[in-house]
Amino acid sequence: MKIKNWDMFIFVVVYHLLLVILLPAFIQVFSWASFWLFLVTYILGGMAITVGYHRLYAHKAYTANPFFEWCVLITSALSFEMSALMWSHDHRIHHTHVDTEKDPYSIDKGFWYAHLLWLFDYKRKFEPNLVQDLLKNPRVVLQDKYYPHFLIGVNLAIFLFGWWLTGSALASFYMGFLARMAMVHHCTWFINSLCHTFGAKTFARELSAVDNALMAVLTFGEGYHNYHHAFAADYRNGVRWYHFDPTKWAIWTASKLGLVSNLRSMNTINVQKSLVQKDKKLILDHLSHEVDELATDFMRKLEEVADTFEKKSSMLVRKARELKQSSEQQSRLLKKEIKELRASLKTTWNEWVVLTRQATELYELGHVH
Ligand SMILES: [Zn+2]
Numbered sequence: 001m002k003i004k005n006w007d008m009f010i011f012v013v014v015y016h017l018l019l020v021i022l023l024p025a026f027i028q029v030f031s032w033a034s035f036w037l038f039l040v041t042y043i044l045g046g047m048a049i050t051v052g053y054h055r056l057y058a059h060k061a062y063t064a065n066p067f068f069e070w071c072v073l074i075t076s077a078l079s080f081e082m083s084a085l086m087w088s089h090d091h092r093i094h095h096t097h098v099d100t101e102k103d104p105y106s107i108d109k110g111f112w113y114a115h116l117l118w119l120f121d122y123k124r125k126f127e128p129n130l131v132q133d134l135l136k137n138p139r140v141v142l143q144d145k146y147y148p149h150f151l152i153g154v155n156l157a158i159f160l161f162g163w164w165l166t167g168s169a170l171a172s173f174y175m176g177f178l179a180r181m182a183m184v185h186h187c188t189w190f191i192n193s194l195c196h197t198f199g200a201k202t203f204a205r206e207l208s209a210v211d212n213a214l215m216a217v218l219t220f221g222e223g224y225h226n227y228h229h230a231f232a233a234d235y236r237n238g239v240r241w242y243h244f245d246p247t248k249w250a251i252w253t254a255s256k257l258g259l260v261s262n263l264r265s266m267n268t269i270n271v272q273k274s275l276v277q278k279d280k281k282l283i284l285d286h287l288s289h290e291v292d293e294l295a296t297d298f299m300r301k302l303e304e305v306a307d308t309f310e311k312k313s314s315m316l317v318r319k320a321r322e323l324k325q326s327s328e329q330q331s332r333l334l335k336k337e338i339k340e341l342r343a344s345l346k347t348t349w350n351e352w353v354v355l356t357r358q359a360t361e362l363y364e365l366g367h368v369h
Pocket residue numbers: 094191192196209225229
């Protein structure tokens with residue numbers, strides 16, 4: 001790979017070198033205050049990216065009021081990850097062209113390329129129509145225009161504050177700037193490298209993106225990357241209540257405080273419906289080469305359960321719609337029907353999960369659920 005962005009290359013290399021060179025001197029002045037400075041600025045910088053750049057601007061998973069947007073646009077300077085406009089532009093290309101030549105951080109070019117080498121290689125061809133919505137947002141446009149001012153202003157303020165807090169300019173520079181920036185960078189980059197390499201493909205098996213719970217811890221919930229690529233407009237990445245996704249909790253809390261609204265999410269039935277369709281196709285494609293009786297039987301059963309799931313889920317959607325326009329008397333009956341349908345749909349879903357597991361074991365299909 002030939003380096004095209006020398007300024008970026010020098011910046012990344014120099015700050016990593018400084019981290020190593022200054023370490024012995026920093027150890028002499030270490031204080032717990034400097035550790036807290038690191039932790040808080042890392043969380044703020046990282047969350048500005050996940051809550052703001054990623055889920056608000058790149059994917060429009062919810063809408064925010066101007067105060068909330070400003071909080072995001074200002075704190076994002078702690079992450080050193082370009083303006084919201086450019087970040088969203090590149091990220092939308094990643095989603096549309098994932099695993100192809102046009103993907104700026106394609107995993108097909110290797111782990112380290114997807115992690116950081118792409119930064120030195122990538123020449124952005126700015127396509128305004130990719131971010132037309134953001135170009136109409138005056139706050140985003142302003143942040144983009146004066147991005148260097150934002151960077152210098154916010155980081156200088158944090159440096160001075162850290163100096164006051166820790167009593168050491170070196171401790172403030174090391175923990176509140178160098179270490180914090182490195183941590184935010186590598187955790188973001190891990191999404192493009194690790195989260196396209198090690199983990200489970202539960203929702204979109206055709207893509208390289210994976211769900212990795214460990215990465216979710218380091219990246220404020222972004223580790224559920226397979227789900228995210230399958231349903232990118234969902235404000236959640238970890239859909240189960242126990243999935244560690246502080247970004248979704250922050251967005252949900254902000255919605256309760258009236259700062260954000262229109263949270264978009266896929267309901268479980270739609271997610272399952274899409275999984276059934278995809279799994280069915282994948283398994284049938286695979287089994288169509290098998291000629292034995294067992295495979296034929298298995299395919300018939302698979303079609304049967306998929307059909308039943310489809311019918312029951314459509315019925316459930318219809319009944320839920322009827323419920324909205326029903327009289328009080330009808331509504332009691334409908335609620336009872338919906339409850340029964342839900343239970344029966346759950347049984348069919350479980351049957352489906354068992355079937356797909358059997359397919360995995362019998363025909364070596366790789367990971368299914
Ligand atoms: Zn991705």
